[in-house]
Amino acid sequence: MAGIVGSKLGMAGKAAHRPILSEPRWIRVLLTTIALGFLAFFLVLPIAMVLAQALKKGFAFYLHSLSDPDALSAIRLTLIVAAVSVPLNLLFGLAASWSITKFDFWGKKFLITLIDLPFSVSPVISGLIFVLLFGAQGVLGQWLGEHNIKIIFSVPGIILATLFVTFPFVARELIPLMQSQGNEEEYAAVTLGANGWQTFWRVTLPNIKWGLLYGVILCNARAMGEFGAVSVVSGHIRGLTNTIPLHVEILYNEYNFTAAFAVASILMLLAFVTLILKHWVEWRAEQEATQAEREAGVS
Amino acid sequence: MSIEVHQVVKKFGNFTALKGISLKIETGELLALLGPSGSGKTTLLRVIAGLEEATGGQVFFLGDDVSSRKVQDRGVGFVFQHYALFRHMTVFDNIAFGLRVRPRDLRPSEEEIAEKVHELLRLVRLDGMATRFPSQLSGGQRQRVALARALAIEPKVLLLDEPFGSLDSKVRKELRQWLRSLHDRLHMTTIFVTHDQEEALEVADRVVVMNEGRIEQMGTPDEVYHKPVNSFVYNFLGNVNLFHCRLEGGKAYIANTPVSIKTGVGPEAQKAKIYIRPHLLEISHEKKDDSFKGVVQFLNSAGAVAKVEVLSEWGEAIQVEVPQERFRILNLQKGEEIYVILKDAKLFNEDYMI
Numbered sequence: 001m002a003g004i005v006g007s008k009l010g011m012a013g014k015a016a017h018r019p020i021l022s023e024p025r026w027i028r029v030l031l032t033t034i035a036l037g038f039l040a041f042f043l044v045l046p047i048a049m050v051l052a053q054a055l056k057k058g059f060a061f062y063l064h065s066l067s068d069p070d071a072l073s074a075i076r077l078t079l080i081v082a083a084v085s086v087p088l089n090l091l092f093g094l095a096a097s098w099s100i101t102k103f104d105f106w107g108k109k110f111l112i113t114l115i116d117l118p119f120s121v122s123p124v125i126s127g128l129i130f131v132l133l134f135g136a137q138g139v140l141g142q143w144l145g146e147h148n149i150k151i152i153f154s155v156p157g158i159i160l161a162t163l164f165v166t167f168p169f170v171a172r173e174l175i176p177l178m179q180s181q182g183n184e185e186e187y188a189a190v191t192l193g194a195n196g197w198q199t200f201w202r203v204t205l206p207n208i209k210w211g212l213l214y215g216v217i218l219c220n221a222r223a224m225g226e227f228g229a230v231s232v233v234s235g236h237i238r239g240l241t242n243t244i245p246l247h248v249e250i251l252y253n254e255y256n257f258t259a260a261f262a263v264a265s266i267l268m269l270l271a272f273v274t275l276i277l278k279h280w281v282e283w284r285a286e287q288e289a290t291q292a293e294r295e296a297g298v299s
Numbered sequence: 300m301s302i303e304v305h306q307v308v309k310k311f312g313n314f315t316a317l318k319g320i321s322l323k324i325e326t327g328e329l330l331a332l333l334g335p336s337g338s339g340k341t342t343l344l345r346v347i348a349g350l351e352e353a354t355g356g357q358v359f360f361l362g363d364d365v366s367s368r369k370v371q372d373r374g375v376g377f378v379f380q381h382y383a384l385f386r387h388m389t390v391f392d393n394i395a396f397g398l399r400v401r402p403r404d405l406r407p408s409e410e411e412i413a414e415k416v417h418e419l420l421r422l423v424r425l426d427g428m429a430t431r432f433p434s435q436l437s438g439g440q441r442q443r444v445a446l447a448r449a450l451a452i453e454p455k456v457l458l459l460d461e462p463f464g465s466l467d468s469k470v471r472k473e474l475r476q477w478l479r480s481l482h483d484r485l486h487m488t489t490i491f492v493t494h495d496q497e498e499a500l501e502v503a504d505r506v507v508v509m510n511e512g513r514i515e516q517m518g519t520p521d522e523v524y525h526k527p528v529n530s531f532v533y534n535f536l537g538n539v540n541l542f543h544c545r546l547e548g549g550k551a552y553i554a555n556t557p558v559s560i561k562t563g564v565g566p567e568a569q570k571a572k573i574y575i576r577p578h579l580l581e582i583s584h585e586k587k588d589d590s591f592k593g594v595v596q597f598l599n600s601a602g603a604v605a606k607v608e609v610l611s612e613w614g615e616a617i618q619v620e621v622p623q624e625r626f627r628i629l630n631l632q633k634g635e636e637i638y639v640i641l642k643d644a645k646l647f648n649e650d651y652m653i
Contacts, residue, residue, distance in 0.1 A: 184383035187350055188445075190370045191377040192397035192452055202400070206387040 050268055053261035065262035073239045074247035075266065077155065081230075081243060082223040085162045089219050093170025094212070098204070100171075101178040102186065115171050118164055126164050127232025130157055153235030158243065161229040166222045173215030177208055210285035214278065221274040225267055300361050300455040300488050301326045302347060307356035309342050316342040318512040319356070327486040329479070331499035334509035335535065340492045341380075341460055343509070347490065348458050349373045360455070376449030380461040382441045384433040390444050391416055391429040397452035419447040422481075439470040450485075459491035463498065475502050496536045500524060508532050530647035533574050540580070540617050542573040544646075551646060554613040556591040558641050573644045577620040581640040582607060582629060590640040593617065595631050607631060609639055 023031075055062055065071060096115060100108060118126060132138050134151040144151060151157045185207065189199040205212075227245040234241040236250060244267055251260035302324040309317040316339045324330050332340040345351035347358055349370035357366045365373055385393050394416045398407055407415065420426050423443035433441055442462065449457060462478065463471040479502050482489055493499050499506045500520040508515045508523055508531075516528045527533035544551045544558075551558050551573060558573070583590065593609035596616065600606075605626035607619045619639060621629065631637065 184379055184381060185385055188377070188379060188383040188385070188448075189396070189400075191348060191350070191375060192400065192448065193371050194396070194400040195371065198400045202396070203385055 047268060050261050050264055053257060054265045056261075057258050061258060062262045062265075065259035066266070068259070070239050070242065071247060071259075071263055074242045074244050074263070077158070077241070078224050078243045080155070081159055081162050082220055084159050085166060085223050086216060086220050088163060089167050089170055089223075090212075090216055092167055093174055093215060093219075096171040097174035097178050098200070100175055102183055112175070115168050115175075118166070118168050123165055123226065123228030124232055127161050127229035129164070130160050130229075130233050134160075152233055153237065154241060157233035158230050158241060161233045162223050162226055165226050165229045166219045169219035169222060170212065170215035173211050173218070174208055177211040178204075181207055210281055210288075214281045214285075217274055217277050217281065221270065224270055302456060302488060302490075303359040303362075304343070304347065305357045305359065307343070307346055307358065308354045309339070309346055309351065310354045316512055317346070317353070320512075320514060321356075322507060322514065322517060324488060324490060326488055329482045329489045329502065329504045330491075331503035331506045332490060332492045332509060333494070333496060333499040333506050333535070335494060337511070338509040339512040340494075340509050344458050344460055344490060344492050347456075348375045348377050350377070374452070374455050376452060376454030376457045378442075378445045378449050378457070378459040378462055380464050382433070382445040384441055384444055384448070386433050388432075389429065390420070390425065390431050390433070390436070393433070393444055394419055394448045394451050396448065415451060416447075419451055422450070423447045437470075438466045439474055442466065442474065455488065457487050457489040459489070461492055461494070463495075464493075471498070478502060500536070508535060510535075527645070530572060530574055530645075533645055533647070538577050538618060539574045540577065542575070542615075542644075543570065544573050545570050551644075553591065554611075556589075556612075558589045558644065571646055573641075573646050575641060575644040577606070577618040578604065579641070579643045580617070580619040581642055582609070582619055582621055582625075582631070583638045583640055584629070586638050587640050590638040593637060593639050595633055595635045595637060598631060598633060600626055609637065611639070 054065075096111065099105065100112060131152055133140055134144060134157065135141050136145065136152070138152075151160065185203050186199050189203045194202065224243075225245060226243075227249070230243055231246055231249075234243070234246055236242060236246055238250070242250065244263060248260050248264045248267070251257075251263060304320055304322050307317055307320045308315065318339075320339075320343055332343060334340045342351060346353045349365070349368065353366065357364050359365065360373070385396065388396070391413075395412050398412045398415065401407075416429065417426070420429060423446055425440060425443055425447070428436070428440065428444075433444065436444065446459075446462075459478075463474055466474065475498055478491075491502070500523075503520060505518065506520055506523050507517045510531050516523050516532045518526070523532060524536050527536065533539060542553045544553045546552075551571065553573065586592075592612045595607060596610050597608040598605070600623065603623075604620040605623055607621055607626075609617045609619055611617050617639060629637075
């Protein structure tokens with residue numbers, strides 16, 4: 001209620017101020033040109049280059065580069081890594097944001113700070129952490145070696161590194177959302193006799209679904225595109241431990257530019273799909289919000 | 300169901316919200332917890348509901364100690380200040396929620412649920428609103444959905460946290476009379492929290508006046524209004540004028556005007572405070588007993604009574620309420636010199652910060 005009133009007041013204020021805030025024409029043109037020029041140079045041009053390079057030797061060669069066994073194995077590994085790490089991070093993100101926003105516990109502030117760690121640490125360092133832990137010379141290396149468990153230079157290591165790099169995405173999306181929604185509805189649910197599980201599925205989850213989906217999309221994009229951390233732990237074994245970004249690098253280093261750009265175009269496609277999905281989710285969430293607001297205004 | 304609260308203490312870190320509260324609520328009673336913000340009234344309500352765990356003391360329902368019982372098992376209907384309706388559910392689903400989350404063997408069939416929901420919708424006069432979403436309802440309608448949702452689980456106690464707090468004054472008045480009549484029909488033990496004295500006095504069977512985590516007074520609206528035990532209660536239950544006075548020879552002196560005090564005479568020659576409600580002051584053109592001189596500063600005759608502000612001879616602004624009829628006869632003018640007569644003053648020795 002208060003929020004609706006607030007936003008309406010906000011809108012009224014904006015409308016009243018528009019003539020005052022409006023800049024002279026030449027400033028608007030200049031700023032728009034700078035923004036668009038920047039976008040064209042740093043975004044559109046590279047994308048066009050990737051596509052042009054990928055298709056330089058014709059469409060047949062493009063398809064051939066993609067159906068190369070090593071390329072296929074890289075695509076498969078990338079999908080596996082995303083399929084494992086995204087659901088795990090979804091669970092972690094839900095658990096973290098649920099406990100941070102719904103309960104008070106000792107070390108809560110510390111946990112909030114810690115969640116951001118992968119954002120502030122260089123991905124290479126993130127990879128090295130796992131090498132130092134699980135590598136042959138690492139803390140647990142000898143024990144793992146004795147039990148014949150391979151983590152570094154193999155798929156588990158890649159998944160671990162990806163998990164580490166991508167775990168803030170869902171939590172970061174949900175914490176502010178859940179904080180702004182408060183606990184009142186959950187309190188209402190428990191007074192009506194709902195247990196914790198019912199409260200979560202019937203009340204909390206429906207309220208956060210768009211934020212959750214948004215977080216998952218971003219998490220997935222990063223999981224598939226991660227280079228630095230994965231590069232350190234993977235060992236770059238062709239057909240075995242190469243993800244798409246690593247495979248692109250190998251091809252590039254071998255001066256196989258056309259094939260490199262062809263494989264890279266898959267990542268670009270993924271980026272486009274992510275952007276469209278992200279946009280759609282934002283649009284849906286906004287639609288629901290404005291619809292609710294409009295209806296509230298009518299009645 | 301009767302409720303007993305015994306020596307309940309609630310601490311939030313260093314802050315003590317409830318400082319040993321004890322009270323008993325009889326079956327079928329409608330009780331108001333009245334107090335300024337920060338007085339602990341909402342905390343007490345949440346402790347009774349089980350939404351807040353007491354640091355010390357016990358809560359009894361029908362003589363059973365429920366202090367360690369979970370909210371889910373206490374069987375209380377709770378109506379939240381901001382309704383807390385499930386925003387993604389229709390009115391129907393909101394009201395049906397409490398029935399649908401029951402364990403399978405206790406859960407009514409969907410037909411029974413539908414019947415119950417429609418019965419409740421009729422009770423709160425929202426028939427035909429079942430398919431609306433909370434965002435499509437007005438504040439008063441949302442409040443009634445919240446009430447219907449709480450009643451759906453057939454609670455033994457109904458707890459309402461500032462039920463009319465965020466509604467405009469006209470809807471508030473309608474709804475509180477409706478709540479009173481609903482209570483008279485259902486006879487459910489009901490506790491509601493409010494900071495609005497008018498609301499508490501009008502609706503409740505009994506009023507508990509709270510301040511800073513303590514109970515100041517408990518009693519019927521009549522008792523707390525006419526026989527306040529201390530200046531806080533007197534002050535909180537309506538507008539008052541405060542006079543500083545000294546006591547001498549059985550008389551109280553405000554500045555140099557002697558006034559006779561009927562109730563509560565304190566020790567001699569001590570400074571004390573006299574409180575008097577604006578409608579217990581009278582304005583006259585002639586000097587009388589227990590009166591002092593003043594000058595009319597402001598006049599406002601819009602409303603049921605005319606409000607007059609008088610600047611007393613010792614320079615304090617005093618609010619007087621004059622019945623419209625008397626106001627017309629007096630024919631007061633701004634700047635006119637008049638006499639203010641004290642009809643029924645209350646004297647309190649203790650100091651209270653309001």
